[in-house]
Amino acid sequence: xxQVEATTERIIAADAETVFDALADYSVTRGKLLPEHYSExxxxxxxxxxxxxxxxxxxxxxxxxxxxxxxxxxxxxxQLVEKDRNSSMVTTWTVTPAGEGSAKxxxxxxxxxxxxxxxxxxxxxxxxxxxxxxDTLLANLAGEVEG
Numbered sequence: 001x002x003q004v005e006a007t008t009e010r011i012i013a014a015d016a017e018t019v020f021d022a023l024a025d026y027s028v029t030r031g032k033l034l035p036e037h038y039s040e041x042x043x044x045x046x047x048x049x050x051x052x053x054x055x056x057x058x059x060x061x062x063x064x065x066x067x068x069x070x071x072x073x074x075x076x077x078x079q080l081v082e083k084d085r086n087s088s089m090v091t092t093w094t095v096t097p098a099g100e101g102s103a104k105x106x107x108x109x110x111x112x113x114x115x116x117x118x119x120x121x122x123x124x125x126x127x128x129x130x131x132x133x134x135d136t137l138l139a140n141l142a143g144e145v146e147g
Contacts, residue, residue, distance in 0.1 A: 004113040006127035008134040009106040014145040016103040020078055020095040022145050023105075024049035033144060035136040050074040054082075060129050088112040105141065107134045 012019050022029045027047030034041060039057045046052035052072040059065045068089070070082040080093040089111040098104040109130055113122045 002113050002115075002119060002123060003110055004123050004126055005108065005110045006130035006134070007106065007108040008131045008138060009104060010135070010138040010142065011098050012103050012105060012138070012142045012146060013101065014103060014142075014147070015101055016078060016095050016097045018145050019103040019105060019141065020080075022141060023093055023095065024072075024074075024080055026052045026054050026072070029144060030054075033137050033140040035133060035140065037133050037136075044069075046072070049080060058133075060126065060133065105138055107138065109134075 022033075024030075025048060026043050031041045034056070037059050039059065041056045042054070044053045044055055050073055053069065054072065055067075055069050057065055057067050066084075066089070067086055069085040070091075071085060073081045073083070075081055078095045082091040082093075084090070089109060091107065091109040094106045094108075096104050096106075113119045113126070
């Protein structure tokens with residue numbers, strides 16, 4: 001099994017603390033940011049960053065739906081890590097200052113891909129699809145926090 005990775009980034013015209021707080025607010029803000037690929041969103045524990053347990057279904061393609069139960073940690077300032085209890089998938093959100101009143105958000109997801117020909121297609125196409133989904137989420141985040 002080869003590791004599959006998808007990374008997306010965006011500069012947002014809001015300070016890093018505001019952007020991070022919006023991402024870490026699973027109770028109110030995060031659910032509003034999710035594109036149509038997400039369903040059954042539910043906060044099961046916590047709701048604000050570290051210690052949150054959140055559930056959703058992610059429909060990456062018409063045939064592929066992941067049932068995700070994510071544990072949220074904050075290993076360093078400006079970083080949220082979502083580890084899926086149901087798979088090897090780990091998503092890391094990193095928010096850093098990017099000049100006066102702006103923040104850079106990088107979202108990276110890694111997981112153990114399938115083997116064989118299915119794995120080849122997964123490694124080829126899944127990162128692009130997930131990057132598009134994350135790009136939409138980051139655009140929604142920008143719309144939520146910018147001026």
